[in-house]
Amino acid sequence: MSAAYRVGFIACGLIAEGAHLPAYRKIPAVEVVAGADISEEVRRRWTDDLGVPHMYASAEELLEREKPDIVSICTWPPLRPDMVELACAAGVKGILAEKPMAVDLAGCDRMIAAAERAGAVLVIGHQRRFHNRYVKARELIDSGAIGDLVQITGYGGGDLLTGGTHTVDCIRYLVHDAPAEWVIGQIDRRDPGFTNRRLGLQQWEETHLRYGHHIEAGAFAMIQFQGGVRATIESGIMMRPGRGGWPATIYGTDGIIEVGHDRTEPGQPWLRARVKGEADWLSPEVEANDAFQAEIEALIDVIERGGTHPLDGRSARAGHEILMAIYQSARRRARIDLPLDVTESPLEAMIAAGEV
Ligand SMILES: NC(=O)c1ccc[n+]([C@@H]2O[C@H](COP(=O)([O-])OP(=O)(O)OC[C@H]3O[C@@H](n4cnc5c(N)ncnc54)[C@H](O)[C@@H]3O)[C@@H](O)[C@H]2O)c1
DSSP, X not given: OOOSEXXXXXXXXXXXXIIIHHHHTTOTTEEEEEEEOSOHHHHHHHHHTTOOSEEESSHHHHHHHHOXXXXXXXXXXXXXXXXXXXXXXXXXXXXXEOSSOOSSHHHHHHXXXXXXXXXXXXXXXXXXXXXXXXXXHHHHHHTTTTSSEEEEEEEXXXXXXXXXXXXXXXXXHHTTTOXXXXXXXXXXXXXOOOOSOSTTOTTHHHHOOBTTBOOOSEEEEEEEETTSOEEEEEEETTSOTTOTTOOEEEEETTEEEEEOOSSOOTTOOSEEEXXXXXXXXXXXXXXXXXXXXXXXXXXXXXXXXXXXXXXXXXXXHHHHHHHHHHHHHHHHTSOEESSOSOOSOHHHHHHHTTOX
16 A cells, blocks of 8 residues: 655755655655755665665656655755745645754745645754653643743754754743743854864855855854743853753753753763752653654644644744844844844844944
8 A cells, every 4th residue: 555645855965864764764654755856976875775766856856747745855944945935836735844944034934925825734844842852851841840940041062053943942842932022142253163074064165154054153142931931042162061962951940950962972861850859860761752753743643634733834933033033133232122123134144244
């Protein structure tokens, strides 16, 4: 019996091969039928080594010939709005587009408009909130284990668009996606000293762009959420040394929770908590799961039964707005009240204006 959903890939690089493809292959309701990538070497690997039946050199050809039900869009962010518009025009039912959603809010708005016009479910791949360690952390908060939630600190070693977008999404998950009221932040634009390599740095020495957009070497920000919780973000060169293994600390009136990274050190728990009345850290049981598989299963569920995916375009836009507000705060040297009134990227704008 053939699977219910035919899946196509637009861009078949690292995350497509390493995370999306294995996740789809664990789900009986879907079958990966095709991929599109401009690299001949990649197309050959997907055909010969990964057994994907049909590979194309362009997204247009894949969409036209294969008519997939679901597409994974794993391009670099500047191409994302164009690719989402193409997929929606081709009549797909669901889209899993990688993070960050786009470079700027104008791009996010194009993606949301295209999906809503076409009636397609658009999901942005901040899979971490689907990992059981974050699910358990939120359960602990909601159970009152650390008293009233006061503050979350998120840490990340990269730049805001590449890694900070995950940090913001995890924080938003922990506060049940409460709207942000204001943001204040600063960035450092010194040369991070990268060399050409994978993870978006293939053309760093020629372009000083990562994943096709500008980045900062470090950032610090404070976010005020409706309901009173605050969050701070330390990223890049501003990340406290040694925090990479524990990217989130959650402070309550009666205790704290620390959440571990995607890959924990041997012996390190996924999560640990200090709660009132307990002398030492507790390490609650967490069953490791494939968060990519879980976000895809949730996408299929929304296609079949309706409702809103927790990572849908509007939710991801709210996270992206926080990132853009950090840049705008650095540009204006001011606290930025949301909603943000610019849809261009303040980082790209200040670089174009020669301000940084
Ligand atoms: N969710 C996560 O945890 C996670 C992890 C890593 C990367 N990502 C994100 O995934 C995205 C892709 O990252 P990557 O590291 O896989 O990139 P990559 O450089 O490994 O792959 C990009 C691929 O896109 C192809 N490509 C370029 N232009 C194309 C076009 N017009 N049509 C079709 N294919 C085209 C390239 O040939 C390449 O194979 C980035 O936005 C990145 O931030 C997410």
